[in-house]
Amino acid sequence: MSDITIKHINYRNLGWDTAANLYLPAGFDPAGQYPAIVSTHPIGSCKEQTSGNVYGAGLAREGFVVLAFDASFQGASGGEPRFVEDPSIRVSDIRFAIDYLMTLPYVDPACIGAIGICGGGAYTVHAAITDHRIKALVSITGVNFGRLIREGFSQFDPLSALQAMAAQRTAEARGGARQVINYLPTSVEEGRKAGVTDIDVLEATEYYRTPRGQQPNGATSGLFSFNSAAFGWDAFLHAEVLLTQPLLVVMGDKPGGFGAYRDGWEIYGRAASTDKQMFVAEGWSHYDLYDKPEPVAQAMAQMVPFLRKHLS
Template sequence: MKPLQFKSFSILFLIITMLLTGCVSKKSATLTLSNQEALDHMQSEEVKSTLITMINAIDTKQWERAASQFVDDVFVDYSSLSGQPGAITPAAALVDGWKSLLNSVQTHHLLSNFDITLNNNEAEVFSHVYASHQADSIGYWDAYGQYHHKLRKVDGNWKITSMTLLMHGQKGNLNFIQEVLKMNETNAASALQPDDGSSKKVQFPSQGESVVGNLFFPEDYKVTKKYPAIIVSGSWTTVKEQMAGLYAKKLAKEGFITLAFDFRNFGESGGSPRFHENPARKVQDIKNAVVYLRSLPTVDGEKIGALGICAGAMYTLMAAADDQRIKSVVTVASWLHDGEAVKLFYGGADGVNEKIDAARMAKRKYDQVGEVDYIKSISTSDPSAAMFGPYDYYLNPERGAIPQWSADKFAVMSWEDWLTLDPMPTAALLTVPTLMIHSDGAVLPHYTKKYFENIGTTDKALYWLETELESPYHQFNFYDQEPEVSESIAQAKKWFATKL
């Protein structure tokens, strides 16, 4: 490869010299043509390498490597095998599906006879495929036919944008997939037992990172039943052991399987920079939590809801507005803001701009030297802290100031992502049944009412609690105090029991 690159450079230099001196000949034109042919050959080899890398990663169970060969959303058509029409699906969900299906299956895929057409940064490939599958006690199943792939060059690398299987034939156990699914379901159900009688620590992938969560089970949990499930998300910067875990545990006692997890960059989950509050990532994590719950044999995949508290409500609403697999939503003390609202909390227009500028500088520093600038998450004496004030929930070790949470690390780069976020337009896109629980003493009550008014369905309800506390101090009672928690749980239980 390197000698070819050197030769191409030499040819290019020679042609430029000829053009400048007026000495272009038939021979130089021939050289230019051979250079183009060499470039096309290299491009074709790179395209073929992407497809082979993807196939080999599946056979060796390197799922993250397999996922990295695709764009974020890929068109997949296996209709010649399954009878289901092709559709665009997240690459992460596609690979997670393969992982779930093929976990106990040995596979060997052979691609050959590549027919590659290049068109600038696009490529189209037809190839022959022979796929062998084996599993204990099930036998073997071979399938063969043709693959039709489309690829696009992204940041210098070829990525798969479309894949279609054209089945020609199969042999062996023709019920192989159905029997593997049944085997996997039996094995998974047996493994999905609470660690301590009521919960189990679990992991699931989100965009190549490992997310750690706690799964909570109903008191009558049986591996032979399917249950509705609820994803619970807490306030910004928080971890699963805080308000998310409290609500998840209480909702599980009402008959739901519930999941509270650490978002990427926080707690036990992977991701970096650490303590970076990244709304886009958090919304995607909620979507990937849906994928995970749908893979569990004791979860009814058509009965998955989501509950969010404070900023977790904002992220939950944004995820549900874009993901119809979330069938119902409940928000508790929702934090919802826009460009005007953030000025009220962060020093007016000048304070907001200063924080955004600091975030951009912090991002450049991280990109250049890999160092992260931090400020405190909470303080009553340092005005630069992310939360400056006597907010007892985050200061009291008996409430939210727990060892798993960081009171002194908030990534400065978070400010730009946080302060420029505007979830309000997503209300019109939200079409699933939605209950919003709030009060005049919670944060920005008129923004919750405004979002509620614009929700794109009539199947919605606003539940308002009475309080004498001024805004925003009643907000924190919803995190862990009575009667706010019990009343919110009671309303959420009724809503999800009816709407899921």
């Protein structure tokens, strides 16, 4: 990546530090003014995976300043206990990322955009609903974590899941060990042996469990007892009234169990944006859009002119 510069930075969040990578374009001039993008990683992921090394680097090559950060309680960011996946805090992370960009003299404060992948795509949507410093946004194979945890992640029995989480949280409050769950099998082979057939689970495992996408901080883990916070959350709440910024939805046409296909069409329909676009990468799946050159190139071919138009 000799054509761009990556700075490893930290900035203050609520009561801890956020770790992030700042991608700067080739020929970067600190005296200039640049449009900037916040890039939010998927659930269980980290800034060194698709949000940073693929889309962050790609947008920096197109002249944008890009901030790819680790979620609170995850990756190299601070926060205890570890592996909390709380949608409200994840959305707050995006606001703190924008705060940081607003302190940089070379970032044009009127030209802030946001992108997110998988769960990060829906978190980005929710952030834009109430933070109109975001002037344009892109959801890449975005998944509404609230909907997913009420459905597939709880085996379509959310009340039983909530009861189990409540019991576990009480046990932990009384000194018991934290229960950290892994969202994925240890390998594709183990998943198939266990009867897994869903394309999203198998392709996620192939991405996160092999050298293709594996990173030390891409833990694909969640603190079971704290997952209850997501059950009452909807990434798209009030989008019909408050999501007015230009919106681009990118997804593949191979639907899987995580539901990006249905969620993509839902937010496209619900958003109040007068400029909203849908791009469906034909023949490609959710995890193809993480890093495979052809579908990523298709996504970038839509994103770059869209972001340039609205962040200039």
